[in-house]
Amino acid sequence: MRRTRYSTWIVVSTLLNLLAPAGVGAIGPPTDAVPACRQALSAWFTGPPAADITVKTGLPSWFANGLQHPSTSIQHPVSIILPAWFATSDQQPPTSSHHTIHPDAVTVTGPDGPINNCDVVTFTIIATNDAVTTTSVIITSTMPADFEPTQHVFDVDEVGPNETITRYAVFSSTCSAVSGQNVTIVSQDNYDNITRYTDFSVNPGAITVRKEPAVVPAAVGEVITWTVIVENTGYGRVDNVLVTDTLGSGLTFEAGQTSAYTPSLAQGQTLTFPVSARVDACTRLDNEVVAAWGCSTGQCQQLQAKASVDLQLxxxxxxxxSPPFNVDYCVGSEIFTITVNNSGEGTAHDVLLTTDMSPLSVTVLSPGAAYTPGVGFTLPDITGTTGTPTEYELICQLTISDPCGLETTGGGFEFQLEFEDDCGNPYVLPVRRESWTLVGDVPSLSISKEDMPGEIYLGDAVSPTIVVNAANLNGPLVVTDTLPPGWTVVDPDDGNVFTVTAQVYITWTVSGTTTTVLTPVIRSPVIALTDTAACDYCGQLAINTVEVRGTDCQNCEHSAQDTASTYIQCQDNLTSRNKQVAPVAA
Structure with a gap:
């Protein structure tokens, strides 16, 4: 029994020394406290039986009384069974090993499958400690240069006994990422680094872009449609796909869309959309589409594709x-229609019918047309046709703007047609002349005085003939015959004779629509040749003036005049005698 208790004590004491803090290996329990070993033992071990002298003799003297230490240092029983270096706490073994995370306790797990560009990649790191706390634990996870880390260094510091730690290293795959290895290093105090290599593969992405059809035949004014196709032709997914279609300045967007976006495009998947545009010019008909994809860190790839229009001019x-331009004088205006037709396939632009329609004024009644004096008519575009010619009716009103100032009752207009095709190429037709005439009750008035002899003797009477030609004039016309100075009226032919300041006049009223003939008789001055006043007339030219006046339907006044003249001769009495002349005799 005693030997059994002693053996038990030896085992317990050894365990307590192993678990005790450093520094107690050579120091006994204090005199004023219960030894620690006694606190850890059962109650029955607090003291040996008083009569058991053999036990007391076999144990150190300080154990006989648990309240006292020996006055001098004695060899601890543990030192009998432990190495010499364990006797004091201030010594370490010459080849101390302090690691507690073993290489086989570290695992690194990466993605389940291939990585795509722009993916967020996570590596799970698990490390398990053994029974002793380890310190200064640092975990570093690294990837090739084309991966950007979010969290990859972990300063763990201490890991307790049997503790398992888990860390997640996160990286972002960039545009140029390629397959490779993740390298994870676990470092700790007093042990070599633990390194783990984890393979991974990258499926790179790539796209192609095209427009179909690449070339479209079309004429100006036609609407064409392209299909934009973006395809993922790489080995992995592509992200943030942005497509922009830019039309040339000669094209106008009509329908569809000019841009598209998708967050991702799987391998082999396509993104398509239509774009429709109208051909509005003959140049700048190119069309470019740009497709790009990339990560949040930047653009990975950008491609362009072009399409064009094969212009069909x-x-x-x-x-x-044009009609006859006949304007009724009394009405004052007429409406005319000039028909312009296009028998070609193309549209005529900037159509100009040059002319000057003065003295008539022009009012354009057709929509889209205008008239500028001295320039002519500008017309809207006239579309072409493949069958019946397209017609445009230019309707205008011609007005006699100043009927009283008209110097003629007719004339001519010169027309020339100019236009351009869809591409601005000019076309000019030959000049064409069209006449215009005043019709209806167009007034006319003329007067003449005839049958006046070239010369007469002073005092002779003459009977000149006055002819009045009138048409389309209102009311009676007044004819006035102004006699030469000193002349008198012999027969007024039913006219009225009156004198104003020694000037003699004859007036008649005649019809404004017929021809009237008047034959008054008038006499030159009757003066004796011996009268010196006769000298004022003899050998002089006597002028007789006649005029007529009237108004027309436009209330315009018309007049006409004529003159007749004669020289006045004076008769001189001569005396003649018969004489003979004979030669002188020799």
Whole structure:
């Protein structure tokens, strides 16, 4: 029994020394406290039986009384069974090993499958400690340069006994990432680094872009449609796909869309959309589409594709017909229609019918047309056709703007037609002349004085003939015959004779729509040749003036005049005698 208790004590004491803090290996329990070993033992071990002298003799003297230490240091029983270096706490073994995370306790797990560009990649690191606390634990996870880390260094510091730690290293795959290895290093005090290599593969992404059809035949004014196709032709997914379609300045967007976006495009998947545009010019008909994809860190790839228009130029051909430009004088205006037709396939642009329609004024009644004096008519575009010619009717009103100031009752207009095709190429037709005439009750008035002899003797009477030609004049016309000075009226032919300041006049009222003939008789001055006043007339030219006046339907005044003249001779009495002349005799 005693030997059994002693053996038990030896085992317990050894365990307590192993678990005790450093520094107690050579120091006994204090005199004023219960030894620690006694606190850890059962109650029955607090003291040996008083009569058991053999036990007391076999144990150190300080154990006989648990309240006292020996006055001098004695060899601890533990030192009998432990190495010499364990006797004091201030010594360490010459080849101390302090690691507690073993290489086989570290695992690194990466992605389940291939990585795509722009993916967020996570590596799970698990490390398990053994029974002793380890310190200064640092975990570092690294990837090739084309991966950007979010969290990859972990300063763990201490790991307790049997503790398992888990850390997640996160990286972002960039545009140029390629397959490789993740390298994870676990470092700790007093042990070599633990390194783990984890393979991974990257499926790179790539796209192609095209427009179909690449070339479209079209004419100006036609609407064409392209299909934009973006395809993922790489080995992995592509992200943030942005497509922008830019039309040339000669094209106008009509329908569809000019841009598209998708967050991702799987391998082999396509993104398509239509774009429709109208051809509005003959140049700048190119069309470019740009497709790009990338990560949040930047653009990975950008491609361009172009399409164009094969312009089909259609030629216009214009001609025109015009009516007779007859304007009723009393009405004052007329409406006319000039028909312009396009027998070509193309549209005629900037159509100009040059003319100057003065003295008539012009009012354009057709929509889209205008008239500028001295320039002519500008017309809207006239579309072409493949069948019946397209017609445009230019309707205008011609007005006699100043009927009283008209110097003629007719004349001519010169027309020339100019236009351009879809591409601005000019076309000019030959000049054409069209006449205009005043019709209806157009007034006319003339007067003449005839049958006046070239010369007469002083005092002779003459009977000149006055002819009045009038048409379309209102009311009676007044004819006035102004006699030469000193002349008198012999027969007024039913006219009225009156004198104003020694000037003699004859007046008649005649019809404004017929021809009237008047034959008054008038006499030159009757003066004796011996009268010196006769000298004022003899050998002089006597002028007789006649005029007529009237108004027309436009209330315009018309007049006409004529003159007749004669020289006045004076008769001189001569005396003649018969004489003979004979030669002188020799």
């Amino acid at each position: 259609k030629t216009p051909y214009l001609d025109y017909t």
